[in-house]
Amino acid sequence: MRLLKTVVFAAFALAASGAFAQTIKIGFITSYSGLNGNLGPYMERAVRLYIKQHEKELPPGVKIELLTRDDTGPNPDKARQLAQELVVRDKVDLLAGVIFTPNAMAIAPIATEAKVPFVIMNAGTAVITTRSPYIARTSFTLWQSSYPLGQWASRKYKTAYTLVSDFGPGHDSEDAFTKAFGEGGGRILGSVRVPLQNPDWAAYMQRVKDARPDCLMVFIPAGKTATAVMKNFGDLGLDKAGIKLIGPGDITTDEELPNMGDIALGVTTMFHYSAAAERPANRAFVAAWKKEYGTNETPNFLSAGSWDGTAMIFEAIKAQKGKLDPEKTMEIFKRYKNADSPRGPISIDPETRDIVQNEYLREVRKVGGQLANVELETFPSVKDPWKELQKKK
Numbered sequence: 001m002r003l004l005k006t007v008v009f010a011a012f013a014l015a016a017s018g019a020f021a022q023t024i025k026i027g028f029i030t031s032y033s034g035l036n037g038n039l040g041p042y043m044e045r046a047v048r049l050y051i052k053q054h055e056k057e058l059p060p061g062v063k064i065e066l067l068t069r070d071d072t073g074p075n076p077d078k079a080r081q082l083a084q085e086l087v088v089r090d091k092v093d094l095l096a097g098v099i100f101t102p103n104a105m106a107i108a109p110i111a112t113e114a115k116v117p118f119v120i121m122n123a124g125t126a127v128i129t130t131r132s133p134y135i136a137r138t139s140f141t142l143w144q145s146s147y148p149l150g151q152w153a154s155r156k157y158k159t160a161y162t163l164v165s166d167f168g169p170g171h172d173s174e175d176a177f178t179k180a181f182g183e184g185g186g187r188i189l190g191s192v193r194v195p196l197q198n199p200d201w202a203a204y205m206q207r208v209k210d211a212r213p214d215c216l217m218v219f220i221p222a223g224k225t226a227t228a229v230m231k232n233f234g235d236l237g238l239d240k241a242g243i244k245l246i247g248p249g250d251i252t253t254d255e256e257l258p259n260m261g262d263i264a265l266g267v268t269t270m271f272h273y274s275a276a277a278e279r280p281a282n283r284a285f286v287a288a289w290k291k292e293y294g295t296n297e298t299p300n301f302l303s304a305g306s307w308d309g310t311a312m313i314f315e316a317i318k319a320q321k322g323k324l325d326p327e328k329t330m331e332i333f334k335r336y337k338n339a340d341s342p343r344g345p346i347s348i349d350p351e352t353r354d355i356v357q358n359e360y361l362r363e364v365r366k367v368g369g370q371l372a373n374v375e376l377e378t379f380p381s382v383k384d385p386w387k388e389l390q391k392k393k
Helices: 002-016 040-057 076-088 101-114 126-131 142-154 168-183 201-211 223-235 254-260 280-293 301-319 326-334 385-391
Strands: 022-030 062-070 094-097 118-120 135-137 159-165 187-194 215-219 244-248 268-271 337-341 344-349 354-367 370-382
Touching (some): 022 040, 040 094, 040 280, 062 076, 076 101, 094 301, 101 118, 101 126, 101 168, 118 301, 135 326, 135 354, 142 168, 142 244, 142 268, 142 354, 142 370, 142 385, 159 168, 168 187, 168 215, 223 254, 254 370, 268 370, 301 326
Parallel strands (some): 022 062, 022 094, 094 118, 118 135, 159 187, 244 268
Antiparallel strands (some): 268 354, 337 344, 344 354, 354 370
16 A cells, blocks of 8 residues: 555656646748748747747646748648658647748648648638638738738729739739729739749849839749849839839848848838837837847748747647647637737638738838838738638629
8 A cells, every 4th residue: 555655646746747748749841941941930930939938828737849841942742741741750739830832732631631730820822721621820811912902002003014923822912903903993004923933033024114004013922032023123224114113011021121222112012010010019029039039130921920820829728728639729729819919910710710910001111221111001900802702702
C-alpha cells in the first residue's frame, strides 16, 4: 500500500512539473526562397512575436511548436508534399501560412481529408475558402480591395487600363476593378495579364502609355516586384504623361517603400493595412516589431494577417484548454472577432470563413521624411464582394 501511495504521489508530482504538458503543433508553410522569398520571414516573425507576447495566456502546461517549411514560391506540388508530410509524419494540429494561391489550393484537399484546420494568412483569391470546410482566412481577398477601388476610381477618372499578374489573385483584381469601374460609368481601354515571374515590364508599360488612359490599375504579388513596377512606371514617363497609378496595396507594400523613391509619391491604393496607421493597436504592434527585430524593420500586410491568424489560433486553444478538436476549432474560428486588431476591427464571416475588415483609401506621402501609406478614407466592414455577388445569382 505504501508503495502504491508513493507511485501515485510521484505521478501527481510529474504532472504538476509539466511532464504531461500538451504541445500544439502548427505546420507553417510559406516562401523563404524563390519568387517573393523575402516575404516569408515577415509572416513567421509575426507568428513568433505573437507567441512570445501571449504564451503566458495559454492554459497551464500548453506549449506551441511551430514547424516551418519552405514551399519555394508558387509551387503547388511542393506545397502539397510539405502539407502531407506535416499531417502524416509530424501529426500537426493545424496548418497555417501560405503566400500563394496555387499552393493554398493544393493544400486544401489535404486539410479536408485529414480534418486539420488550415489558417490562410495571406493567399488572396476569393475562391480559396470554398475549397475546404477546414479553411479560415485572416488575410484578405483581392475583391475586398479592388472592387471599392473601382468604385472610387469611377468617380474620379473616365478611362482606365488594367495590368495584373496572370494567376488567381490577378484575375480577381482585374475582374473586381473592371466590374466596379464599369458600374460607375468608367471605360476600360485595355487589359493585360503578365507572367508571374520575370515579365518584361518596359514593353507592357509602353503599351499602357500608348493607350493614354486616365489611370493604370496594377496588381502584382507585392515584394520586390512592386519596386520593379514602380521604377518602370517612372522610367517610361507614365506619370509625366498624366497617367495616375492606382491599385490594391500590394503595389506600395510598406517594407518596399524605402526602395521605391519619390516616384511612389501620390500613388493611391485601397488596402486593409498600413504600418503608418495611427490606431493605438497598430502603434503598439509596430513598436513591438521594431523592438524585437530592429528599428529599421517595418511590418507589412503579411505580418498583420499572420499576427491576427495567430491570435485566432490562440482563441481556439484557450477555449478548448489545449485539447483541440477540429470541428470545435472551426466553430470557434467562424465566431472569431477582434475589435482591436492593428488593422482595425476584424471578424470571420461564419458563412464563408473569410475575413471581414475595413478597407482604407491610402496615398503615399512623406511623413517625418519617410514614405508612408497614409490612410485617407475608411470603407467599413467589407465582406468579400465576390461571395456576396454569388449569393445573388
